[in-house]
Every structure is written in structure tokens, then in C-alpha cells.
Amino acid sequence: MDDHYEMIVIGSGFGSLFFIKQYLNKKPNAKIAVIEWGENRSHSWQVTNNKNSEFSSSNTHAQDSHHKPWNYTIGLGGGTNCWFGQTPRFIPADFEMKSKFNISDDWPFSYNDLEPYYMAAENIMAISGSDAMGKVSPRSGSFPLPPHRVSAIDEIMMAAQPNLHFPIATARSPLALKNRNQCCATAQCNLCPVNAKFTAHNGLTEILTHPNITYFMNAQAREVIHHNGTASGVMYLTNNAEERSIYGDLIVLGANGIQSPAILLRSGINHPQTGVGICEQLGYEYEVFLNGVDNFGGSTITTGLNYSLYDSHPYREKAGAALFYFENRIKHGLRLEEGRWRQVLPLLVAIEDLPQTSNRVSLNSQGQAYVSHANVSSYARAGLQHVHDNIEKVLAPLPVEKIIPLRERPTESHIQCSLRSGHDANKFVVDGDSLHHKMRNLVVVGSSTFTTCPPANPSLTVAAMSLRAADRLV
């Protein structure tokens, strides 16, 4: 049968493509179908048209108008197109929130279980970073690329806090590579003008052009077809709203944290926790005026990461952990004083949130994904307060003139925890190997399966989890 595949993959972002890559490593002759809602838009198309896709996030799901926005790309490569390329690993404690802090839940695997796959994902994406980062996220090997040049501010911080402040880990290349150019530090990373950051288009071309993979473009996956607890295919809509179906032995759901639960709900695969807990980090911006230290001399837009309120956070039982991003981009402008133009530090803080049952993805009357997210958790709010209370101590090594709290960011563009993973089949949607608890030939990939919501960026962890899931399945 022409329309029968060994594996059907819904979506083509980090979760899907890294799963396919590892699957093909093990089974190079597998016949695979990918169902992608969007178009195949090249890097040059995206830069020329000043957007990643024709689809706007707000038109592809519904929500209360006064709730926070959610941001994602629908198109071949998914989030690999619009991401900024920040790739810190999680830290070991992130996977043991219940055991260590009596907060939320433990993940169904440990940092050590994931570490080899972190290494593999970093090598595939040619990640730049400093091995000193192993002090917070232990490493079995070196970063494939050297770290970016840091700013004078980072140098002071690294000297004073060698176990807590590090050059950024990033998929924005510090050097010209065969398939990518050197990062130009222009702060337009969602539409990288020089093609320096890893994307599916420049880093996974062998998957996008693989002869065994059929890509169904402009195909909106609507339902997973199933019978007696076994998934057997996917029903999708074409551009002309025609219903079509294809069939396969293994279904991999990797749409995104909003669309994946909506597909399961439309399919009638009704695990009670489907869509429950959607969240992302709480982002906050500061501006720090300095006395006598110039900023902006680094080689990429974010040059330093500070873990003072993350790894060594003594109050994580009560307040969300926070990760500080030391910005090398002229985000709020130069200073107005002659000769002190650059003595300013834009600072971004990402604070851990927790999945709450009140926040969820459901379906509206048209069967469209509907997101209810009234607010972040009190745990995240306590984390933000902890940051406000301690930021002076964190920045103590710097000649700080004043710290200006600016604003909460509307979104971090990270959609997580809407199909959480865990051992307990009643409490979690998928297990530790990314298999749906109620349908054992249905794999769910992507940040929707995160058990909790650590402060670090999710994409590298998504890639590592997909490599691990495929490795364990085949």
C-alpha cells in the first residue's frame, strides 16, 4: 500500500526531526511520512519576507484575549527557524524537583540518563560553549565549538564567580562553518541575517531531503486514527480542506505544546491530563547602569549566563529558580552621557514556573486548540521576588551605578508541560520513553512532555530527549 508507512511523524520541529534522525541511524531503510501544516520556507525566503512563516501563532489557536500570548512557527523546521539559539542544558536538580525540594514531580529519567544525548545533540547542532559549564551541568565531553568572545562585564563576573558565571552555550556559530556563517551579533536571531544559527535548513538537510521520507506539506494533522488502543494512522486536512488519511505502524506526535494536545483531544485519546499544565518561564528585564565598564564587546547577542539563583538556589523549595542572561545587544539604547555610551548592561532573567491544573489546552466549539492560562504560579512569583531581593548580591562584582527593573516579558516563546511525562499512568500522559501511557505505539516528542518547567531554554533538552526516545524504542 502506497499510503502505509513504518512511521508517521506529525510536525517537523526539534522534537520530530531529532527523533527521525536517531530512528534512521538505527533503521536506515525505514519508510517515513512527515505531516507538516506549514510551507517549506528557505532561509532566504524568511529573511526577504521578514517572517518565518505565513502562519501567525495567534491565528492557529484561540485563547482569552487578556491572557498571555504564545509564540511558535508553523512551517518546515518548526521552532528551529525562529529560535534564538540559546542552548544551556538543564541541571541535574531540575529532574529531581520532588525528591530534592518537595515541589511538583520528578522527571521519569535523570540528568545522567540524558547526558549522552545532550552530547549528541550538541554535536549535531555544532554548539559553542565553555567546558567550565560542566560545573553546573556535568559533561562527558567538550563542546564541539569554542565559546564566543564574552564582554568585559562577563570577564569580571567569571573572575569573581567562576562556578556560577559562564560564556553562553549557543547554536549561533562563533566561527564560519561549512554550512553556517559566523554570528554577526546583530540581535535579529529569529531571522538570522547571515545564517549563523543552527536550523533544520542548514543542519539537518540530510533529513529534509532523505529519499525514504515523504513530506506532506500544507497538511494540517487533525486526528490520530486508532482502534482498540493502537494508533494506525493520521487524518489530515489539505489546503482545500479535503480530509485525507495515511497509515503507519508507529505514530510520532511532535506538533507543539498547543497543537499536540489539541490533536489528541480531537482524536478522542482522552487521558484526563491531556493539555493540563501548559506553562513557560516567567521572563523579566532589567537594565543596569555601570560605572567605568563598557559593554557590547562580545561576539554574539547574549554572552554570559549566571547561575547564582539557579544551581545554588537555597530556597528552591519555596521560590522558582532563575537564570540570568547577560546581554551584549544594545537593547534599550546607549547611555546619554558623553563617553559613557556603553556603560550599561541589559539583563534578562528567566524564572522557573510550575504546571498548574488551572492552565490548560482544550478545544473550542470549532475543534480548534483553545489555551486557558490565567497566570503564572505563586512559585514563579516568589522566584521573581527572590530575584528582585537578591539582584544586588548577584551583581556585586560589578561597579553598579543603578539597577532599573523594567518589565515582565509577555512570552518566552517556550510552550511546555501540556502532555507531561512521568511513571504514573494516571497522573502523566507519557512515560519516561515518550510513549503515550494509553497507546503504546504513539510517541509524543517536544517540550509538551516536560514534567516541570526549569528556567533554562528548552530546545537542546527537547533534541536530547528525542534522540534518547528513538534510541530506546528501536
Add this chain to the structure above:
Amino acid sequence: MNKSIERRKFLKICAATSIVAVLPLGIYVLDNESRLCQLVEEILTKHLPGRIILQADIEKFSKDFFIERYDIALKTHIFSVLAPLVRVASGFDEDLHGKIDNLERMILTKFLLNSDFFANDAKKKTIIYNGATSNICRTKNPFAQFLTP
């Protein structure tokens, strides 16, 4: 009778409201470029004392800046028209991306980053405007130092 008075009153209110609503736009259309350019010149002169910037460069920069930042052009224009007391009383200062400092920083930063100022180590007396950069590279960083292979 009463009804017709009310109708007249209603029409007057509508007319007055329309004038109030349309007036700023009218002023903006008739007078925007010169007003905005004057404001830009005041800001650059204030923060770059003793530097020489050609009038043509200021005009060109002002035009480029408000084409890119069309979102704040009208607000900035109204800001430049209103007396300071009225601005504060109306809360307009707060609306304009926070405070006027921010507008000044925005304009000064954009001008300096798109000029030869930093290329000449900020020492040359005359500053030459290089023209608008592409939208994609609108926040270019002239201070970035890159790794060499």
C-alpha cells in the same frame, strides 16, 4: 422641541469630538516632518555638544528614523507640539515608551550607530550620517569583537 435641541446638542458634541480626534492627525500631516526634525536636532545638539552634524544629515536621519519607527511618529509629534505642563498633566510623557529619556536614547543611539562616530573612535568633531541600515540589521553592534579562526 426638546428632542430637536437634544439632537442639535448631540451633533455639536459629535462635531467637537471629531475635531479633537482629527486635529492631531491634521497637525501631523501638515507639519510633521519639520517638527520632528526640529525635535531630533534639539536632542542631538543637547547630547552631542560641540559636534558638527550637517543639517541635511539631520533631516535625512529624522526622515529615516520616523519611517522605521512609524509606530511612535504621531505620538512624538504630538509630544513636540504640546507644552511641557500639558504633557505631564495629560500623562503623555508616561505613554511615550515610558519617559522622554527613552525617546532621547532611542534617537541618539540610532543616529550614532548609523554614523561614522564609533568608527572614528568618537574623536572626530564632525559626525557623518551613513544612512539607514536595512530593517534586518537595525540593531547592529559596532563594538562586537569576533573570534578569528
